[in-house]
Every structure is written in structure tokens, then in C-alpha cells.
Amino acid sequence: MSGRSEWKRIELLRAVLGGAAGEHVLCGIGDDAAILAPAAPQGGALPGAAAPLVWTVDSAVEGVHFRRDLLSFEDLGYRATMAAASDLAAMGARPVGLLAALVLPPDVSDDELGALAAGQRAACDEIGTAVIGGNLSRGGEISITTTALGVAAAPLRRDGARPGDALALAGPVGLAAAGFALLDRGIAPSGAAAALAIRAFRRPAARIDAGLRAAASARAAIDISDGLAADLAHLARASGVRVLLDPGALVGADLREAAALLGADALELALYGGEDYAIAVAGPDVGAVPGFVTIGRCAPREEGASDVALVGPDGQLTSLAARGYDHFA
Numbered sequence: 001m002s003g004r005s006e007w008k009r010i011e012l013l014r015a016v017l018g019g020a021a022g023e024h025v026l027c028g029i030g031d032d033a034a035i036l037a038p039a040a041p042q043g044g045a046l047p048g049a050a051a052p053l054v055w056t057v058d059s060a061v062e063g064v065h066f067r068r069d070l071l072s073f074e075d076l077g078y079r080a081t082m083a084a085a086s087d088l089a090a091m092g093a094r095p096v097g098l099l100a101a102l103v104l105p106p107d108v109s110d111d112e113l114g115a116l117a118a119g120q121r122a123a124c125d126e127i128g129t130a131v132i133g134g135n136l137s138r139g140g141e142i143s144i145t146t147t148a149l150g151v152a153a154a155p156l157r158r159d160g161a162r163p164g165d166a167l168a169l170a171g172p173v174g175l176a177a178a179g180f181a182l183l184d185r186g187i188a189p190s191g192a193a194a195a196l197a198i199r200a201f202r203r204p205a206a207r208i209d210a211g212l213r214a215a216a217s218a219r220a221a222i223d224i225s226d227g228l229a230a231d232l233a234h235l236a237r238a239s240g241v242r243v244l245l246d247p248g249a250l251v252g253a254d255l256r257e258a259a260a261l262l263g264a265d266a267l268e269l270a271l272y273g274g275e276d277y278a279i280a281v282a283g284p285d286v287g288a289v290p291g292f293v294t295i296g297r298c299a300p301r302e303e304g305a306s307d308v309a310l311v312g313p314d315g316q317l318t319s320l321a322a323r324g325y326d327h328f329a
Contacts, residue, residue: 077119177273
């Protein structure tokens with residue numbers, strides 16, 4: 001292991017590969033998805049073909065992203081599909097179709113493969129799209145790589161936030177991490193909050209409708225998958241702002257109850273838990289978008305200051321480390 005972080009490795013790849021993109025690439029490596037200029041419509045075969053195409057890919061690898069003892073095969077297919085589609089949601093894009101490349105070890109039965117595909121189908125039905133192709137191969141562990149294609153008239157990016165913009169969130173944060181911890185520790189669900197947390201982990205939702213609603217008023221957006229603090233730091237750096245968060249807006253009653261079962265800090269789970277697949281958006285009026293809750297604001301960037309900070313009751317700022325899930329940490 002080289003010691004490099006995942007973000008640093010993405011920057012390395014962008015430095016090597018980014019210059020090869022043609023003029024049809026409107027946004028390349030470094031955002032939730034790539035944006036391509038639309039091709040000339042051909043008989044209307046692709047709905048919204050006059051709009052830019054939004055294209056993303058996401059992998060779920062056994063032993064890295066999931067464990068079979070905590071999830072059913074149907075859960076695996078569902079989660080992998082929603083994780084990829086969440087990047088489309090963050091760009092304000094409507095899904096057009098998905099491709100899925102599956103790598104399966106010899107011990108996976110046809111019934112288990114059928115259950116995995118049923119999970120993919122259920123997720124697609126939820127967001128109004130379909131798996132339309134892919135690839136099947138054998139390997140040492142299960143790997144599900146999902147490519148998602150969508151369209152958006154004006155795709156949202158990470159680099160559009162401005163000082164003074166409100167910051168709003170669609171979807172809870174921290175519950176998925178609490179659900180994972182409950183399952184990992186073998187704690188039997190007790191009450192609605194625990195059941196909700198376990199469902200948040202096993203069956204996350206790509207918030208396509210929320211992204212579409214926010215697209216008209218948001219100036220920037222990001223998918224919250226690696227942890228709120230880490231992902232908002234990406235938005236802050238891309239936009240050249242500092243993100244200031246209201247801690248009271250991040251922890252709801254369900255998360256507080258689930259955290260109590262674990263003996264964990266609810267705010268820590270909200271900031272660093274990951275796998276929420278919520279959407280954060282920035283803009284003057286984003287807190288008024290249905291389904292979104294204001295969680296903070298964007299401020300001018302200060303030399304040497306953290307990308308993200310909490311605002312205390314007295315207005316004092318507490319800097320946050322931009323830590324979250326990192327494949328290479």
C-alpha cells in the first residue's frame with residue numbers, strides 16, 4: 001500500500017487521463033458523474049437526447065463494500081443499483097438505463113444469482129429505469145459494477161456553490177452506519193429506529209426525485225456516500241468555499257435512538273458514517289425545496305481553515321477533519 005488517500009489517487013488519475021477528453025466532454029474526472037454534450041437526436045429513440053448525457057460507474061466488491069453474512073443476495077443487487085443511481089440524483093439527472101457487470105465465484109448458485117437480479121430489478125422499478133445490458137464473468141469474489149446513464153437539461157456539479165448560499169440535505173445521514181453497526185455487533189433490532197437503521201443500510205434509496213426537484217434552484221450538489229464531512233469537503237474545495245454546518249440539523253430522533261443502542265455518538269455517525277446516499281445541495285433558496293432540510297451555509301474560504309466546520313450555539317466554529325470512507329486508508 002502506498003499510503004496515498006483515495007482522493008489523492010483520483011487526482012493522480014485525473015492528471016494522467018484528464019487531458020485526453022474531447023470537446024464533447026463538458027465535465028470529466030472529479031465529480032459525481034461525467035457530463036457529455038448531447039448528440040443530435042436520431043428519431044427520438046432516446047428520451048431527452050437533446051439534453052446533456054450524465055454517465056457514471058460504481059463498483060461493489062465483496063470484502064470491501066459488503067459482507068455476505070450481513071446482506072441477502074437481493075439486498076446486494078438492490079444496494080449496488082441504488083449506489084450507482086445516486087450519482088445521477090446528485091447531478092439532477094433522470095435515469096435512462098443501466099449496465100451491470102457481474103463477477104461471481106463458483107459457489108454462487110443460480111438461485112442466488114436470480115435473487116441478486118431481483119434486487120436490481122426492484123431498485124430499477126423504484127427509480128423508473130432498467131438494466132439493459134452488461135457482462136458476466138467468474139472470479140474470486142462477488143463484484144457488481146454498475147454503469148448508469150441519465151439525462152439532465154442543466155446537470156448539477158460540485159463547483160457551483162458561492163459564499164452566502166444555503167446548504168440543504170435530502171435524506172438522513174448516519175442511519176446506514178448505525179444499521180451496519182447493529183448487524184455487525186449482533187444487536188437484535190429493538191424498536192422502530194433500529195429497524196429503520198438496518199433498512200437504511202440494506203436498502204438505501206437513490207433520491208432521483210429529490211435531485212430533479214433541486215435542479216431548478218441549486219447551484220451545486222453532491223452525493224453523500226463516503227460520509228457527510230468528507231463529501232462536503234469535496235464540494236467545498238471544488239467550489240472554493242467553506243462549509244459551515246448546524247449540528248442540531250443533522251441528528252434526528254431515529255438516529256439518536258439507534259446511536260443509544262450502540263453506545264455511540266449520534267453526531268459522529270451523522271458526520272462520518274457513510275453509505276447514506278443522501279444529496280447535499282447549495283444555493284440561495286435550496287432549503288425551500290420539498291424534501292430538503294437546511295443544514296448550514298457556504299462561507300468565504302479562509303487560508304489555512306478547514307473545508308468544513310460546525311457552528312456552535314455562540315457562533316464559535318469547530319473545524320472538522322474531512323474523514324470518511326477511503327478505499328486506501
